[in-house]
Amino acid sequence: xxxxxxxxxxxxxxxxxxxxxxxxxxxxxxxxxxxxxxxxxxxxxxxxxxxxxxxxxxxxxxxxxxxxxxxxxxxxxxxxxxxxxxxxxxxxxxxxxxxxxxxxxxxxxxx
Ligand code: AMP
Ligand code: ZN
Numbered sequence: 001x002x003x004x005x006x007x008x009x010x011x012x013x014x015x016x017x018x019x020x021x022x023x024x025x026x027x028x029x030x031x032x033x034x035x036x037x038x039x040x041x042x043x044x045x046x047x048x049x050x051x052x053x054x055x056x057x058x059x060x061x062x063x064x065x066x067x068x069x070x071x072x073x074x075x076x077x078x079x080x081x082x083x084x085x086x087x088x089x090x091x092x093x094x095x096x097x098x099x100x101x102x103x104x105x106x107x108x109x110x111x
Contacts (some may be wrong), residue, residue: 005041005094019071023057024064026099035102036072040065046095049084065097074101079108 007013008027015027018038029037040061046052062080069078078101083090 003045003094004092005039005096006045009041009043019064019068021060021064023060026064026068029098033098034100034105036074036078036100038068038072038099040068040097040099042095047093048088048090048095049082052095061095061097065099068099069101072099072101074099077101077105079105 001007001010001012004013008015009025015025017025017027019026023043024040025043026038026040029039042057042061044057046054046057052058065080078099081098081100082088082096083098
């Protein structure tokens with residue numbers, strides 16, 4: 001299995017787990033861009049938002065991100081990011097939501 005996040009889901013590679021259920025795993029990003037930076041990934045391999053066609057799984061991902069925010073007490077706010085494909089800057093080809101927070105974030109995109 002060559003997909004990095006599939007290997008993390010399978011337990012072949014370590015992660016700092018934050019939360020999981022049957023469908024979704026959430027773990028700390030290895031190179032945090034903010035005080036809180038967690039990745040929420042489907043346990044089943046889906047390449048990106050572009051390929052996502054499972055409505056139930058889409059809901060699971062969003063609700064998992066909300067659960068992560070509550071577990072990490074991000075009540076002041078946070079940001080969800082889904083880098084998608086080449087122009088979106090996606091580096092890992094397994095769908096993931098970034099949950100970023102723990103400080104007042106700057107503008108959504110650098111101008
Ligand atoms: P993206 O550019 O949206 O594909 O983001 C991929 C993210 O995965 C980056 O923020 C990386 O720091 C993160 N990442 C890469 N390898 C690992 C890993 N082994 N464990 C946790 N996060 C990782
Ligand atoms: Zn995968």
